[in-house]
Amino acid sequence: MCKECGCDGGEQLHFHDGHWHSHKHSHGAEPPAPAEGGARTVALQQKILSRNDEHAARNRSWLKEHGVVAVNLISSPGSGKTLLLERTLEGLRGRVPCAVITGDQHTDNDARRLQGKGAPVRQIETLNACHLDAEQIGRLLPDVASDGIRLLFIENVGNLVCPSAFDLGESFKIALLSTTEGEDKPVKYPTLFSVAPVVVLTKMDLVPHLDWNAAACRSCLRQVCPGVYIFEVSAKTGLGMETWLDYLIKLAE
Amino acid sequence: MHELSIAVALVEQVEDIVARERATRASKVMIAVGSLSGAEPEALLAVFPLVAEGTVADGAELVIEPVAARVRCRSCGGEAPAELGFMGCAMCGSREVELSAGRELNITSIELFEDER
Numbered sequence: 001m002c003k004e005c006g007c008d009g010g011e012q013l014h015f016h017d018g019h020w021h022s023h024k025h026s027h028g029a030e031p032p033a034p035a036e037g038g039a040r041t042v043a044l045q046q047k048i049l050s051r052n053d054e055h056a057a058r059n060r061s062w063l064k065e066h067g068v069v070a071v072n073l074i075s076s077p078g079s080g081k082t083l084l085l086e087r088t089l090e091g092l093r094g095r096v097p098c099a100v101i102t103g104d105q106h107t108d109n110d111a112r113r114l115q116g117k118g119a120p121v122r123q124i125e126t127l128n129a130c131h132l133d134a135e136q137i138g139r140l141l142p143d144v145a146s147d148g149i150r151l152l153f154i155e156n157v158g159n160l161v162c163p164s165a166f167d168l169g170e171s172f173k174i175a176l177l178s179t180t181e182g183e184d185k186p187v188k189y190p191t192l193f194s195v196a197p198v199v200v201l202t203k204m205d206l207v208p209h210l211d212w213n214a215a216a217c218r219s220c221l222r223q224v225c226p227g228v229y230i231f232e233v234s235a236k237t238g239l240g241m242e243t244w245l246d247y248l249i250k251l252a253e
Numbered sequence: 254m255h256e257l258s259i260a261v262a263l264v265e266q267v268e269d270i271v272a273r274e275r276a277t278r279a280s281k282v283m284i285a286v287g288s289l290s291g292a293e294p295e296a297l298l299a300v301f302p303l304v305a306e307g308t309v310a311d312g313a314e315l316v317i318e319p320v321a322a323r324v325r326c327r328s329c330g331g332e333a334p335a336e337l338g339f340m341g342c343a344m345c346g347s348r349e350v351e352l353s354a355g356r357e358l359n360i361t362s363i364e365l366f367e368d369e370r
Contacts, residue, residue, distance in 0.1 A: 018318070018319070019316050019317060020295070020297075020298055020316070020317035020319070021298070021315070022302060022314060039365065040276075041281075041365070042362065044359075044360050047359055047360075048259055048284065050266065052262065131255050165259070166258075187338035187339075191290070191291040192291075194289060194340060223339050225340065226341070
């Protein structure tokens with residue numbers, strides 16, 4: 001075992017000196033990897049996801065050119081994204097031209113639920129991926145969001161962590177949080193909640209049956225995103241939907 | 254497990270850099286990963302060798318430098334580490350802060366070899 005960092009010298013993962021390593025490890029007297037032509041080190045500041053970012057930038061300028069506001073909806077699976085979208089499309093029908101891109105690992109169930117509400121809907125099956133990326137969105141934009149569309153809803157794959165790492169070129173992110181998930185999800189998952197300037201609290205009709213505390217939840221949200229704008233809705237009963245729809249109408253103006 | 258997608262993107266970047274620098278392979282890749290980037294260092298290390306196999310990064314060592322979240326305060330102008338679950342100024346308590354570090358997912362250096370052909 002290596003006395004410096006405690007690893008066994010093999011190919012393995014470990015943390016020492018403030019770094020994470022994957023090594024074929026050489027310590028002390030062991031020779032470094034053989035260099036045939038000599039090594040040199042290049043210092044950089046290059047984003048790992050720069051290709052995704054380039055696609056996102058293209059999407060953003062396409063959306064701007066076409067006058068489309070795009071919101072990237074992110075939440076846990078089962079927090080009510082699709083039902084909220086169903087009621088939202090119904091409420092905005094004839095008032096704001098909307099379109100939807102929806103992502104799931106498998107099935108086009110969501111797209112089928114959202115059909116027939118006056119908005120073009122496209123489904124992306126991500127298969128093994130836990131998030132949508134900007135290239136997938138870019139391929140669909142001309143097809144789904146031309147023709148005077150003002151508001152594009154991108155329903156991301158249900159997941160609180162991965163989707164927030166990939167910029168899709170959206171105008172901004174909206175996080176959904178259902179009352180059944182508890183008040184402290186924002187503090188547990190700050191990666192998403194710190195970058196979502198708008199949060200919709202869903203399933204508000206269930207509050208009488210839960211030990212859910214609105215003030216505690218709002219406080220958790222403000223801890224990770226001080227200026228967050230919060231909506232409380234029940235897509236099922238219609239509670240709070242009017243305020244939500246008014247906000248979206250103003251957004252699309 | 255979006256670390257797999259990140260590892261794929263990383264290897265693509267390394268391939269570009271190796272080609273741009275007219276090297277033949279990369280032997281060491283250093284990256285900075287912010288605590289709010291959403292990427293797990295251990296998961297990245299686990300998948301990197303699999304993705305790198307057969308590429309110019311095959312066998313390369315991946316070194317991950319974790320970057321702690323920091324916030325800049327709009328009230329007092331200070332900059333301080335941020336607790337993950339609390340976006341506020343550690344110095345004056347103000348909530349008028351913006352993230353100044355913590356979202357990094359960057360390649361910071363790469364060790365290249367030019368093998369004799």
